[in-house]
Amino acid sequence: MAKWFEDAGKNSDIVLSTRIRFARNLKGIPYPKKMTAEDAKRVIALVEAALEEMNYTFTKYDMQKLSPNEKERLVEERYISPDFASSKIPSCAYISDDNNVSIMVNEEDHIRIQCIYAGLEDKKTYDLISKIDTYLSEKLDYAIHEKYGHLTSCLTNVGTGMRISFMMHLPAIVMFKASEGIFSAISKLGLTVRGMYGEGTKSAGHLFQISNQVTLGKDENEIINDITHVVEGVIAKEKELRQELLNQKGLVLEDKIMRSFGLLKNARIMQSKEMMNLLSDLRLGLSLGITQNISLKDITRLMIMASRAHISSSETSDAPFERDVERAKLIRNTL
């Protein structure tokens, strides 16, 4: 089945993906930071046994056996975290065959369940992750505090252990220099705005991740409703400013977007950052009816398929120049 970046969902012109992850730990076993290799193997064995009995098929990825490139590809597809890819203890990822669920075992917590869908799909994503979590909670002995809720390695995750994040494309907000004000208002609501690959990463191609900060004191539905409400506000603002951009700039905007298309379609060498910015223009052009040469799905797919590890793995050479050449070729073939 299609991966999130090969698909489109509700409001896909602005929201690339909805992702929810639950942090879970097992009673009586030290957190991954302090655990021995034996502890780690025990957690893997427990989770694997639970998953095997489940009516949902997963493929196992043993982090100790994957090549750096294979791990990086999973990071680029956002099925595992960058930290997890460099984990030193025994650790595994399980990715569902429908590509909607990934479970990291022995990341910062024993278990991190993650569900991801293209578009603004808070309900669908929450329904699926709840189902997985409920199932696992019956098979495994979760570490839960009566008062605080789920116990986690990092205090910021205690409580629901939930993080929900929306990957959003906000070119008009950036172009009207409205991002600073909007992002600061968002952070006052207990939400954070980050770059594409999570904490510490920069925004590329006008892509931002909006996620909840607070996991304690509210239940999951409240958190999801609150953040979805904010995200809908951001969508409305972005739509309004896109229209204003079109009204104010018209042909100047069309010129910029078509030039980006022309470069993507003809370049023989292209670095990732340039591609992200040009694809951002194309995505904007598509939503405004200026370009018709590509679908939203194809743009998102290209963004992932042309990222570093994906490009390298499809060809033998890993030199930056060769990657930039392969990237340009892939873009041309897609457009």
Add this chain to the structure above:
Amino acid sequence: MAKWFEDAGKNSDIVLSTRIRFARNLKGIPYPKKMTAEDAKRVIALVEAALEEMNYTFTKYDMQKLSPNEKERLVEERYISPDFASSKIPSCAYISDDNNVSIMVNEEDHIRIQCIYAGLEDKKTYDLISKIDTYLSEKLDYAIHEKYGHLTSCLTNVGTGMRISFMMHLPAIVMFKASEGIFSAISKLGLTVRGMYGEGTKSAGHLFQISNQVTLGKDENEIINDITHVVEGVIAKEKELRQELLNQKGLVLEDKIMRSFGLLKNARIMQSKEMMNLLSDLRLGLSLGITQNISLKDITRLMIMASRAHISSSETSDAPFERDVERAKLIRNTL
């Protein structure tokens, strides 16, 4: 018949055109700088009478009756000089119906005959202008000094009154930063290098005019042979450096050229200077077999047809922005 910029000739990948002009004056009439309107009309009448009897048809353009735009178009097509377009005294241009000859009456001299062909065509151009000049010399009373030769308004033209100029496309010489050395060597040989539209104009799109400075002390054939020899040397050097560019840069060069093609093919707004630089890349790409989407003829034609007055005249508006939009449209339609 095709105008020079709608045609291609020998070495057209490097030499866009060969142009020769003869400066001629009539005995007993003051030079245009000092002449009265009556004098000016008399010269026009004399030239016109001579041309009417000739077995070669011309169309007359009365400078006092043309609109500024119509005059600028003739400048852009290089049938008249910028100075002639702003002439205050009665003055006319006669352009042959085969588009190879133009005669300016009452420019700096009474008569300036000019022949122009696409490509490196020194012989063909000289043969034609000699034929016209011989004919006119039989009908008109040229001011000729026994020792010095043709008398002209400006001392630099005394003697043969001839200027031969080659419009050359020299991107590789420029990219290898070899232009300064080559141009300085050329000027030591009594030749000058100028921008596209003659004296005081800057080079655009790597186009340069190489022409003779000396008109006295050598006969026409010597001057032409000497300069053609130099031009052939420049052609050889440009060819050598183009090949070296391809060998050294390969894909980087292809990337640059294809990006230029992508911008030309997709931009919605384009200024003249940008177009000239992008078309220069395309012309280079064509000569190296990197691009095949356009012919040399079409590039030269576009260069002229998309210049300021041509663009304005084909549409109603003359605002710079509208021109840039029309230019982009013309380029897209051509490519």
